[in-house]
Amino acid sequence: MPKPAKRPKLAVWKFASCDGCQLSLLDCEDELLAIAGAVEIANFPEASRAVVGGPYALSLVEGSITTPHDAERIHAIRRSSRMLVTIGACATAGGIQALRNFKNVREMTAIVYAHPEYIATLNKSTPIKDHVAVDFELRGCPVNKFQLVELISALLHGRKPNIPAFSVCMECKRRGAICIMTARGIPCMGPVTQAGCGALCPGYERGCFGCFGPKETPNSHSLSTIWSGLGVGEQDILRAYRTFNANAEPFRKEAESHEREHHQDH
Amino acid sequence: MEAGEQFILEAARLGELLSALAHQGYEVIGPSIRDGAIVYEPVHTVDDLPRGWTDEQGPGYYRLRRRDDDALFGFNVGPHSWKKFLYPASHRLFTATCQQNGTQGAFRIVEEVPSRQPRYAFLGVRACELHAIAILDKVLASPNYTDPDYKRLRESTFLVAVNCTQAGATCFCASMGTGPGADSGYDLVLTELLEGSHRFVVRAGSSRGADVLAALTTRVASAEERELASSQLDHAAAHMGRQLDTGGLQALLYRSYDHPHWEAIAQRCLSCANCTLVCPTCFCTTIEDVTDLSGDHAERWRRWDSCFTTAFSYLHGGSVRSSTKARYRQWMVHKLAAWIDQFDESGCVGCGRCIAWCPAGIDITAEARALREAQAAGAHAP
Ligand code: SF4
Ligand code: SF4
Ligand code: SF4
Ligand code: SF4
Numbered sequence: 002m003p004k005p006a007k008r009p010k011l012a013v014w015k016f017a018s019c020d021g022c023q024l025s026l027l028d029c030e031d032e033l034l035a036i037a038g039a040v041e042i043a044n045f046p047e048a049s050r051a052v053v054g055g056p057y058a059l060s061l062v063e064g065s066i067t068t069p070h071d072a073e074r075i076h077a078i079r080r081s082s083r084m085l086v087t088i089g090a091c092a093t094a095g096g097i098q099a100l101r102n103f104k105n106v107r108e109m110t111a112i113v114y115a116h117p118e119y120i121a122t123l124n125k126s127t128p129i130k131d132h133v134a135v136d137f138e139l140r141g142c143p144v145n146k147f148q149l150v151e152l153i154s155a156l157l158h159g160r161k162p163n164i165p166a167f168s169v170c171m172e173c174k175r176r177g178a179i180c181i182m183t184a185r186g187i188p189c190m191g192p193v194t195q196a197g198c199g200a201l202c203p204g205y206e207r208g209c210f211g212c213f214g215p216k217e218t219p220n221s222h223s224l225s226t227i228w229s230g231l232g233v234g235e236q237d238i239l240r241a242y243r244t245f246n247a248n249a250e251p252f253r254k255e256a257e258s259h260e261r262e263h264h265q266d267h
Numbered sequence: 268m269e270a271g272e273q274f275i276l277e278a279a280r281l282g283e284l285l286s287a288l289a290h291q292g293y294e295v296i297g298p299s300i301r302d303g304a305i306v307y308e309p310v311h312t313v314d315d316l317p318r319g320w321t322d323e324q325g326p327g328y329y330r331l332r333r334r335d336d337d338a339l340f341g342f343n344v345g346p347h348s349w350k351k352f353l354y355p356a357s358h359r360l361f362t363a364t365c366q367q368n369g370t371q372g373a374f375r376i377v378e379e380v381p382s383r384q385p386r387y388a389f390l391g392v393r394a395c396e397l398h399a400i401a402i403l404d405k406v407l408a409s410p411n412y413t414d415p416d417y418k419r420l421r422e423s424t425f426l427v428a429v430n431c432t433q434a435g436a437t438c439f440c441a442s443m444g445t446g447p448g449a450d451s452g453y454d455l456v457l458t459e460l461l462e463g464s465h466r467f468v469v470r471a472g473s474s475r476g477a478d479v480l481a482a483l484t485t486r487v488a489s490a491e492e493r494e495l496a497s498s499q500l501d502h503a504a505a506h507m508g509r510q511l512d513t514g515g516l517q518a519l520l521y522r523s524y525d526h527p528h529w530e531a532i533a534q535r536c537l538s539c540a541n542c543t544l545v546c547p548t549c550f551c552t553t554i555e556d557v558t559d560l561s562g563d564h565a566e567r568w569r570r571w572d573s574c575f576t577t578a579f580s581y582l583h584g585g586s587v588r589s590s591t592k593a594r595y596r597q598w599m600v601h602k603l604a605a606w607i608d609q610f611d612e613s614g615c616v617g618c619g620r621c622i623a624w625c626p627a628g629i630d631i632t633a634e635a636r637a638l639r640e641a642q643a644a645g646a647h648a649p
Contacts (some may be wrong), residue, residue, distance in 0.1 A: 031647070035560040154560050163555045167540060167576040170626070173355040174544035175571055179302040179346055182626050184329045190300055192539035192626050217577050220537045223627055227327070 006080050009058030010156065011036075012044035014078055016064025017098055018124060021143035023063055024048040039157055054080030059156055065091040065126045067098060072123070072132060079133040084156060087129045088149065090142035094214050097142075099126040101242045102248055103256075104256035126248065137162070140213040142245035145197050155212035166217040168192055169209050172200040182207055188228045190241060193219040195250070214246035221255035235259050271470060273493050274485035276457075278339065278465035282313045284427070284455075287482045288388040294426055296352060298340070303331060305345040307352070310390065317342060324437045324508075324619065326628030340459050343435035344618050348547035349389055349396060350403060353420050356571045360554075363565040371498055381416075388425040392453065394446030395438075395616040397428055399547035401452055405610050406550050425475065428453035432499040436508035437619030439632055443511065445616040447503040455480060458496040468496040509619065511632045512639065517604040523638050526598075532634055533592035535627045538571035542621035542629070543598060548614050555580070574598055593637035599631060 003186050013023055027047055029036065036042075038183060043053035060082035079085055087093045095102065101109065102125045110117040129135055139152055148164055151165035155162035165171070169191035179186040181203050189208035191200070195216040202209050215221070225238050233241075276284070288295050289311075297310040298316050308314060322342045323330045334341050359379055366373045372586035392400070400421075408416040413453075431438075431447035440446030449456045458468040460529030468488050471477040488496075543549040553572035558565045572579055574597045588594045606614030615631070622630045 032560065039560045044471065065343070150560065151557065154446050154558055154562075158562050160556065161559065163557060165576070165578060167573075167578070168537070170537075170539040170541050171544065171573065171576070172436075174541060177306070177347065177351060177356070179304040179306065180329075180541065180624055181303075183327055183624055184303040184346070189626075192537040192541075217590075218538050220535075220591065223535050223537055226535075227626055227628075 008039065008041045010043040010055070011059045011061070011153070012053075012055070012057040012078075012082070013046065013061045014063065015046050015066040016062065016075070016092065016129070018064030018089065018091040018096065018136075018148050020047055020063070022092075022141075025088075025143045026061070026149055029146045029150055029204070032146075034112060036150070036153060040153070045115065048155060058084045058154070059084045059086065059137040062087050062092050062129050063089055065095045066132055067123055067126045068121055069123065070121070075129060084136045085129075085133065086137045086139060086152065086156075087135050087141045088144050090212065090214060090245040091126075091139045092129045092247075093140055094246040095126045095128050097245050097247070099248035100243060101126055103243070128248070138146065139164070140195050141197055142212040148197055162221065165196055166168065167196055168216045169194045169196050169198065169203070169213070170199050172196045172198070173203050176200060176204070178204050182231075184225070186231050188231050188233050188241070190224070193221050193224050205247045210244060211241070211252070212245055212250045215251040219251045221251050222258070225255060225259065271353055273300065273488040273496075274469045274480065274483075274487045275492060276467045276469050276483055276485050278337075278459075278467065279342055281339065283483045284311070284479070285313065285390070287479050288390075288425065288427075290482075291425075292386055294385050295388045295390055296349075298342070298345070305342050307345075307349065307389075309345040313339070316340075316391075322435065324435050324623040324629050326437070326622050326625060328586065328628070329623050336461050337379045337465060338428045338459060338461055340457070341433070341461075343431065343433070344393055344396065344620060346545055346620070346624055348545065348618075348620065349400060350547055350550075350620045352385075352387055352389070353400070353403065353588050354407065354414075354417055354550065357571045358416065360569055361569045363567075365565070366562050381536035384423075385420070386423040387420070387424075388427060390427045390429075392426050392428045392449075393431055393618075394428065394449040395440040395443070395618040396547055397449050397452040398443075398445040399618070400426070402548045402610070402612065402614065402616070403550060406410070406548075406614075426455075426464065426478075428456040428472075430456060430458040430496070430500055431503050432459060433620060434503045434507045437622040437630075437648055439507050439509040439511050439617040439619060441504045441507045441617070442509075442513060443615060443617035443631075444612060448497075448500040460492065460495060460498065460499075462495065466492075468492055480644070488642065509617075509622070509630070509632045511615075511617065512552065513603075513613070516635065516639075517607050517644060519639055520600050520604040520635075523642060526638060526641060528634075528638055528641050529596050532595050532629060533590065535629055536591050536595045537627055538591045538594055539626060540575040540576045541624050541626060542631075543573035543575060544571055545620040545624045546602075547618060547620065548602075548616065549573070551579070564631070574601070595629075599634065602631070612627045 110120045152162045182189040190211035191209040195212045195213040197213040240261040242252040299308045316339045362377045407414040428449040453472040471480045551572045552569045555568045578585040602614040
């Protein structure tokens with residue numbers, strides 16, 4: 002009997018996050034058996050407590066760096082991984098918890114915890130790429146499971162993943178959806194947001210929330226001008242950029258410009 | 268029946284046309300209201316048509332409005348174009364299998380056999396859209412370079428044109444010489460008359476059109492009715508919402524390659540690609556090769572692409588058009604200038620979709636005018 006080919010080891014790592022991205026992988030019910038057949042799942046906290054030692058062919062990293070301990074841990078993971086891919090807005094941009102980056106974190110821990118002196122937390126929530134080299138970033142809050150399977154398939158077979166960096170508008174138009182910003186005057190983040198969700202929200206007459214973060218060459222300033230024209234106030238424009246990808250540079254800068262204008266207004 | 272003879276079909280009998288087309292095995296696609304817009308979708312009865320509705324359009328703006336009559340085609344073009352059916356947004360070109368699990372097995376391409384070979388009848392094709400289809404024919408079905416899927420769909424498609432008796436605020440077909448009346452390329456053409464009784468002037472443009480027309484309950488149009496129909500087209504031509512001065516435009520655009528105005532447009536342009544995807548003549552696609560996890564099965568897909576993505580001009584080492592300025596310039600210069608070198612005509616039919624569906628409301632006619640004025644001012648500067 003031929004010896005079964007050695008399967009590459011896949012590990013999933015968790016940092017500061019809600020586990021939603023790992024759950025997207027678990028949600029790949031139909032594909033999970035095939036994934037388990039193609040790779041050896043060495044570490045996957047949401048699925049099993051067993052941990053198989055490295056090195057790993059592929060590490061999927063969920064979550065952002067928010068503690069001194071995690072800032073160390075990510076280096077060990079990088080050293081034992083041939084490919085390191087961040088999954089989701091937390092790992093890629095710092096996540097919703099990066100809202101702390103715009104406030105004083107000590108003041109916040111003092112309000113929330115009875116004994117803030119026991120809280121060892123960094124002033125900022127930062128993406129994985131600020132700490133170690135990252136081979137690929139999978140966007141989304143949470144990631145899209147089809148993109149996740151596509152990424153794993155592509156890496157296993159040594160091909161380029163089909164994960165475009167263009168706008169959500171492209172997906173809207175490809176599926177024949179009607180632009181809600183043009184036909185209904187609903188503010189939409191789609192023109193500055195990277196595709197990947199299949200234009201989910203515009204399909205339900207909701208403006209895009211920007212879950213997949215800034216697209217390639219985003220023109221956030223122009224979009225804000227359009228939103229103002231639709232009657233959206235400065236404070237709400239600021240909030241639109243301060244969500245899951247608040248710390249991604251184009252969104253952070255756009256929000257800051259509205260913070261300034263907002264303060265000047267008052 | 269004389270070739271080009273005009274007949275009257277009462278509006279109440281339009282259903283006969285839909286039935287006749289269905290009877291001949293056509294899947295009728297026509298205007299229908301969905302999600303706040305008039306889109307092109309399968310229509311089964313006259314009740315599916317947007318009776319009594321119109322559209323109000325402007326830069327980055329589109330709204331449905333009620334009319335005060337029962338017009339069935341009392342609107343202009345919406346977010347969809349017929350390329351959605353003739354050249355679908357996502358199309359699988361082939362699948363391939365690899366017999367032995369992931370190793371050096373026999374690789375075999377399985378030709379795509381369409382499970383369904385639709386024969387479309389497009390109902391309500393506007394004059395600018397007939398021209399857009401003719402442009403796509405030149406690009407995708409020329410004798411030298413033929414897209415077999417396009418050609419097959421196109422040849423079997425029956426075209427029912429509708430003349431525009433009103434022009435929209437973003438329309439400029441009169442400038443492009445493509446409308447508002449359909450001149451050729453249709454099987455049947457209708458002109459809707461609302462004065463007096465609600466009726467259509469119908470004319471066949473092909474023998475298969477004449478066959479369908481013969482199956483309908485019609486009468487010969489009177490001289491007054493023919494006159495009324497043509498005066499409505501004159502009225503529409505005189506009331507275009509926009510104009511584009513095409514005189515020397517190609518040379519002007521080539522001369523403007525380094526003009527600072529492109530940067531001014533790039534300040535507003537989102538590089539979102541909406542303009543190219545709504546344009547009825549933009550034909551660019553990308554190819555995606557996918558494998559499944561086992562590696563035993565692969566597929567090749569063709570999907571709509573746009574010169575507004577960085578991947579579009581990616582060569583080894585990076586994107587050739589990394590700036591938004593370069594990408595907007597590519598779009599406009601291709602549509603209005605380079606297309607003429609390639610295909611002996613403009614790539615723009617003046618439908619105005621790129622103006623209405625640009626979230627930033629960038630208006631290709633206004634930008635062309637701005638470049639012309641800037642050049643003129645520059646020429647007169649000391
Ligand atoms: S709805 Fe939003 S994402 Fe869709 S085309 Fe309009 S602006 Fe773009
Ligand atoms: S360039 Fe604009 S106006 Fe011209 S055909 Fe395309 S969408 Fe219509
Ligand atoms: S304008 Fe752009 S998308 Fe349209 S045909 Fe030309 S290169 Fe292709
Ligand atoms: S011109 Fe308008 S529709 Fe086209 S890419 Fe720029 S912002 Fe988008």
